[in-house]
Amino acid sequence: AxxxxxxxxxxxxxxxxxSIADGLAGAVTDDEQELSLSRLAETMELIEGGKDExxxxxLKLFRASGGLEAIAALLEHARPTVHQLALMILGNxxxxxxxxxxxxxxxxxxxxxxxxxIIAHLFSDNRTTLAIAAAAAQNLCTxxxxxxxxxxxxxxxxxxxxxxxxxxxxxxxxxxxxxxxKHTIVADSARRAxxxxxxxxxxxx
Numbered sequence: 614a615x616x617x618x619x620x621x622x623x624x625x626x627x628x629x630x631x632s633i634a635d636g637l638a639g640a641v642t643d644d645e646q647e648l649s650l651s652r653l654a655e656t657m658e659l660i661e662g663g664k665d666e667x668x669x670x671x672l673k674l675f676r677a678s679g680g681l682e683a684i685a686a687l688l689e690h691a692r693p694t695v696h697q698l699a700l701m702i703l704g705n706x707x708x709x710x711x712x713x714x715x716x717x718x719x720x721x722x723x724x725x726x727x728x729x730x731i732i733a734h735l736f737s738d739n740r741t742t743l744a745i746a747a748a749a750a751q752n753l754c755t756x757x758x759x760x761x762x763x764x765x766x767x768x769x770x771x772x773x774x775x776x777x778x779x780x781x782x783x784x785x786x787x788x789x790x791x792x793x794x795k796h797t798i799v800a801d802s803a804r805r806a807x808x809x810x811x812x813x814x815x816x817x818x
Contacts, residue, residue, distance in 0.1 A: 626667055629656070630674040637683035643692050650687065650698035653680070657705055672712045681706070681721050688730040697745050700734060703727070704749025707756075719756045728753070728762050735771045740780060747775060747786035754793035757801050763794060 633656065636649040656671075675681075687699040707722065709715045722728065731753065734746035750768070753759045763769060775787035 623667065623670055626671050627674055630671060630678055630680075634675070634678035634680040634683070637680055643690075643695060646687055646690065647692065647695050647698065650684070650695065650702065653684075654698055654702055657702060657711070669713070672706075672714065672718075675706075676714075676718060676721060681718065682725060685722070685725050685727045685730065688727065688734075693739055693742060696734070697742055700731065700742070700745045700749050703731065704745070704752050707749070708752040709755065715752075716756075719753060719759070722753075723756065723758050728756075728759050729766065732759075732763055732766050732768050735768050735775075740783065743775065744780065744783045744786060747772075747783055747790055751786050751790040751793055754790050755797055757797055760794045760797045769794075 633649070633653050636652060637646075640646040640649040681703075684699050684702055687695055688703075690696045690699070703722065705711050706718045707715050712718065731746065731749055734742050735750060737743050737746065750759075750763070754763070769791070772787045772791050775783050776791065778784050778787075
């Protein structure tokens with residue numbers, strides 16, 4: 614049924630979002646939590662760019678459903694497959710390539726204080742967790758608050774270690790993350806310089 618969701622009407626999409634959100638909120642056992650995340654991950658695979666109106670609706674409704682809060686709560690789950698799925702989904706939802714309104718998702722994650730929980734996984738001994746955390750961080754490093762927290766938590770040094778690993782996926786994500794961090798900082802500095810120059814010009818007039 615899920616495979617046809619984006620070919621159907623808005624009521625069907627709303628019902629699917631409600632069903633997924635209820636599943637996440639109602640999952641109690643480890644297996645139930647993993648299954649609910651897997652169901653959402655499968656649905657997310659169908660979303661490519663969030664450009665179609667129905668896809669946009671799915672993402673918008675999911676943000677408002679409380680689903681992000683439920684996923685965030687599973688980031689510190691003891692079972693690796695559970696927190697790995699949570700990391701992957703939040704990383705995808707925070708990607709501008711997946712959702713044109715990803716900035717709205719990042720704002721919610723920031724307000725929920727989820728960023729430290731995601732960054733903490735960059736210090737994991739589990740290579741699968743490390744790869745997924747690096748990919749998620751790469752997507753979220755376009756957010757200045759996330760970049761600042763990366764610095765505060767010492768994640769920059771971990772990224773340098775990861776960039777020297779023999780695992781190509783981890784290495785590429787670490788390099789991409791460092792590049793995004795640099796770009797975000799440079800862009801912020803440029804915005805501040807422009808604002809300062811504008812104030813000076815206004816004062817001189």
